[in-house]
Amino acid sequence: MTNETIGTVLITEEQIREKAEEIGRQISEDYAGQEIILVGILRGAVPWMADVMKRITLDMTIDFMAVSSYGAATKSSGVVKINKDLETDIDGKHVIIVEDIVDSGVTLNYLEGYLKSRGAASVKLCSLLDKPEGRRVDIKADYVGFTVDDRFIVGYGLDYDQKFRNLPYITWLESE
Ligand code: IMP
Ligand code: MG
Numbered sequence: 001m002t003n004e005t006i007g008t009v010l011i012t013e014e015q016i017r018e019k020a021e022e023i024g025r026q027i028s029e030d031y032a033g034q035e036i037i038l039v040g041i042l043r044g045a046v047p048w049m050a051d052v053m054k055r056i057t058l059d060m061t062i063d064f065m066a067v068s069s070y071g072a073a074t075k076s077s078g079v080v081k082i083n084k085d086l087e088t089d090i091d092g093k094h095v096i097i098v099e100d101i102v103d104s105g106v107t108l109n110y111l112e113g114y115l116k117s118r119g120a121a122s123v124k125l126c127s128l129l130d131k132p133e134g135r136r137v138d139i140k141a142d143y144v145g146f147t148v149d150d151r152f153i154v155g156y157g158l159d160y161d162q163k164f165r166n167l168p169y170i171t172w173l174e175s176e
Pocket of ligand 2: 159
């Protein structure tokens with residue numbers, strides 16, 4: 001792809017903020033009386049995680065992991081590699097993975113297994129977007145912001161070749 005242009009606004013900043021509030025409230029209810037750790041998947045989850053965590057009223061901590069399965073391409077290679085591991089001991093802790101999008105499900109499926117193998121008491125998944133048509137492994141996020149069509153999405157953390165993460169809304173990539 002040489003010439004990238006973006007589409008019109010698909011999901012506004014306001015809609016995302018409202019959804020983050022709703023999900024933050026839901027997480028606070030679901031885990032009442034428990035301590036949780038949010039594990040954000042770099043780099044796409046950053047803006048969404050910042051929105052959600054501010055709406056959680058429990059004792060909580062955060063950590064990050066970086067994994068790669070996509071290079072500068074729009075299709076998953078199906079291989080997940082850990083580029084940055086946790087710095088926190090999650091043994092016996094309730095973990096919520098925060099992602100930007102679930103597409104094939106390969107990344108989240110792998111991470112769920114990995115975090116359980118590190119001794120997490122429970123692992124749930126919170127994703128800003130869900131693209132069900134892309135699914136290749138059977139996985140379902142517990143907290144989902146919005147469901148999107150099978151297009152390449154950018155903005156609000158999501159990138160194409162590291163660009164467009166800074167857009168304050170969700171849109172898609174149009175190629176020429
Ligand atoms: P999965 O393993 O196929 O579910 O892919 C998850 C990762 O692929 C996400 O964390 C994103 O970084 C990337 N990804 C999948 N679909 C899109 C998209 O439409 N736009 C941008 N990144 C995407
Ligand atoms: Mg990405």
